[in-house]
Ligand SMILES: Nc1nc2c(ncn2[C@@H]2O[C@H](COP(=O)(O)OP(=O)(O)OP(=O)(O)O)[C@@H](O)[C@H]2O)c(=O)[nH]1
């Protein structure tokens with residue numbers, strides 16, 4: 001449900017010191033964009049200086065409460081945020097033109113609990129402010145843009161006026177605040193490596209909880225299987241497979257399993273995530289030759305990746321329709337373009353803290369634990385220290401994997 005109402009927003013601190021000596025028109029001409037004048041400004045001295053934004057709409061989306069300021073749709077156009085680098089967001093319009101954009105100040109002052117106001121994957125309304133777009137993408141090229149704003153940094157060629165409500169949001173907690181990593185994705189591929197660095201099952205479980213909570217469909221990809229005997233991975237694959245999670249085994253090195261991975265991504269909006277060095281960028285390169293995502297070797301001594309990818313970046317993939325057509329009806333016409341596939345490559349995770357998951361909810365996001373919860377003696381059972389706990393009994397009887405249960409306890413405590 002959304003409603004229209006007036007919004008009062010604080011000026012930023014640096015503006016509060018000024019009293020009403022200056023003409024507001026001049027103030028905004030100098031320090032803000034002309035269009036800010038469209039918002040009625042009301043000032044009552046330095047203590048109550050607020051401005052009223054008329055006609056804004058307040059609604060709830062997958063990342064919380066959002067404010068949709070009224071915009072001039074004649075002047076603005078829709079675009080998709082490819083990546084955010086510092087103060088500049090690269091926004092691609094429907095024609096494949098990419099514009100380095102800044103964000104309208106109003107949006108920044110309204111979003112107080114997010115580290116970045118916009119995130120890769122956001123659908124935004126933006127307005128161009130003269131100059132030429134950064135790049136006109138060549139339809140033959142698979143990646144429309146190098147996502148490198150260096151040449152235009154500081155030169156704003158567009159202003160993001162409004163961020164559309166989000167679905168499928170991947171967020172985490174960063175310094176006590178919500179950090180939206182990407183928005184508007186359908187699928188989360190959790191990438192781990194069979195070795196170098198070794199698998200951290202607890203991280204898989206954390207990311208699964210995140211996906212379940214955000215209602216993003218998760219899949220697990222075990223990469224670098226060329227470095228191990230795949231038979232050794234079967235117990236782990238079995239645990240997740242029995243829970244109904246798709247588990248893929250790949251090697252970006254030998255290209256084993258790459259076609260299955262392509263099939264998993266085709267027509268979807270996917271985010272790939274995982275520790276640094278597991279091969280997220282290498283897998284994208286393997287799926288689409290010519291993509292040339294930067295990759296770097298894992299440190300010999302620490303077995304850790306070097307955080308090569310530094311910002312989340314949305315990439316359009318040109319994937320052919322799935323080759324395995326077992327369940328595709330054979331009499332359908334084959335004409336038509338394959339559906340667009342998008343993937344967000346993300347920086348390696350150092351530490352993943354869940355955003356906005358309360359301890360009581362955690363059991364509900366564990367598919368294997370959830371069925372036993374209602375059978376515990378106490379309705380507020382935490383499944384940790386209580387007697388007569390159906391979850392603990394299920395672990396003891398081997399119905400729930402012990403390591404998964406330990407993950408549950410750890411996540412619950414965290
Ligand atoms: N043996 C082997 N090495 C791989 C495989 N996939 C990736 N690598 C190597 O692993 C290293 C790290 O790969 P990246 O693709 O940079 O890893 P990443 O997950 O993108 O890392 P960040 O960007 O730092 O988060 C590189 O040296 C790759 O060549 C694989 O399947 N097998």
Ligand SMILES: [Mg+2]
Nearest residue numbers: 280281308309
């Ligand atoms: Mg990378």
Ligand SMILES: [Zn+2]
Nearest residue numbers: 376381383389
């Ligand atoms: Zn219990």
